[in-house]
Amino acid sequence: MNSNWPTAELDPVRRLRVLAGGLHAVMYADAHLDLPFTEVWAVAGDLEHELPHLVPTLRAFRCYPTSEDRQLAWAYGPLGHRARFDVLLQTGWCLMQSRYVVGGMAAVSEGSGTRFAVLGGLRQPWSTPFQRALRPLGRSRGLMMVDRAARRALVRRDRGPAEAHGDR
Amino acid sequence: MNTARAGTLRQDPAPPQVAQEDPWAAAAPLVRTAQSGDAMALNDLLSLLTPYVSRLCRPIALNNSADAVQEALIAVFQGLPRLQDPRALYAWVRTITVREAVRVARRAERETPVCEFDDIAWPRSPELAVDVRDVLRRMSTEHRAVLVLRELEGLDERSASEILNISSGTMKSRLHRARHSFRKAWPR
Numbered sequence: 001m002n003s004n005w006p007t008a009e010l011d012p013v014r015r016l017r018v019l020a021g022g023l024h025a026v027m028y029a030d031a032h033l034d035l036p037f038t039e040v041w042a043v044a045g046d047l048e049h050e051l052p053h054l055v056p057t058l059r060a061f062r063c064y065p066t067s068e069d070r071q072l073a074w075a076y077g078p079l080g081h082r083a084r085f086d087v088l089l090q091t092g093w094c095l096m097q098s099r100y101v102v103g104g105m106a107a108v109s110e111g112s113g114t115r116f117a118v119l120g121g122l123r124q125p126w127s128t129p130f131q132r133a134l135r136p137l138g139r140s141r142g143l144m145m146v147d148r149a150a151r152r153a154l155v156r157r158d159r160g161p162a163e164a165h166g167d168r
Numbered sequence: 169m170n171t172a173r174a175g176t177l178r179q180d181p182a183p184p185q186v187a188q189e190d191p192w193a194a195a196a197p198l199v200r201t202a203q204s205g206d207a208m209a210l211n212d213l214l215s216l217l218t219p220y221v222s223r224l225c226r227p228i229a230l231n232n233s234a235d236a237v238q239e240a241l242i243a244v245f246q247g248l249p250r251l252q253d254p255r256a257l258y259a260w261v262r263t264i265t266v267r268e269a270v271r272v273a274r275r276a277e278r279e280t281p282v283c284e285f286d287d288i289a290w291p292r293s294p295e296l297a298v299d300v301r302d303v304l305r306r307m308s309t310e311h312r313a314v315l316v317l318r319e320l321e322g323l324d325e326r327s328a329s330e331i332l333n334i335s336s337g338t339m340k341s342r343l344h345r346a347r348h349s350f351r352k353a354w355p356r
Contacts, residue, residue: 018214018241022245
């Protein structure tokens with residue numbers, strides 16, 4: 001018999017699922033990756049170097065820490081436009097929001113691997129029906145992002161983080 | 169000049185005594201911000217609500233409590249824009265949580281034979297753990313929900329019956345049976 005009460009706390013992936021529901025986010029997906037948590041989160045948590053690899057519409061992401069787990073970030077698009085993001089980054093948990101957009105990533109150990117989740121959506125209340133209608137498409141986009149994270153983890157394992165940063 | 173500017177820019181946090189006296193009242197501004205779609209406010213609200221929602225779900229949903237907590241919080245957050253008065257957050261969250269916990273527990277009962285409840289993890293005191301496990305698993309989901317609302321939350325019969333969507337008469341008889349089952353099952 002186990003010696004603890006039934007676990008009812010939300011792990012980071014369940015937590016992101018709740019936020020996706022509350023935000024009516026167009027993109028939410030999670031999947032099991034056959035990679036250790038540390039390798040997955042080494043990618044997800046390295047926003048400045050890795051987020052442009054995970055999000056194709058992002059040319060660069062510059063971070064400026066404001067406290068232990070908070071950052072101010074500037075996202076640069078391929079055409080030079082930019083957006084300011086508030087970022088909350090903790091182990092296994094990342095939440096980012098600009099004036100119009102919200103994004104998030106979460107990871108939790110699962111067996112010998114990791115469950116990794118991603119979220120993306122618009123902040124405007126009027127966008128709710130629109131986001132709901134596009135959710136199937138958002139899920140496939142999210143799974144592609146999860147897959148890109150797994151591939152980046154393998155690249156960093158093979159070539160080391162410093163050399164992997166120069167891919168783009 | 170710099171000092172004056174820094175002084176005007178600094179945002180004083182909410183008075184600490186408010187948070188100590190009633191965290192639910194302190195949550196009202198957070199609710200307003202979260203209703204506008206602020207993800208950081210939703211995140212803070214999630215941190216505030218999760219322990220309370222977990223406490224309600226555990227005795228009702230037993231080993232499915234993690235699912236119940238997740239489903240309850242999704243329902244709470246999806247309904248948040250419709251919450252008119254943030255001061256009603258506490259009662260509103262309780263109503264949604266208990267209903268979701270009952271729904272998840274009923275669904276699990278349909279899918280899981282009772283004997284599999286042996287897999288539940290229990291508290292650190294082995295004797296108490298066995299006692300509580302045995303008592304709870306002998307009770308129905310409806311009886312567990314009634315006991316949580318009346319004995320743990322201290323609600324009156326009318327409020328509890330409204331949350332569970334049952335008549336006052338049904339509430340009384342269900343509570344009577346739940347208490348009887350508990351006393352009968354509790355080892356002396």
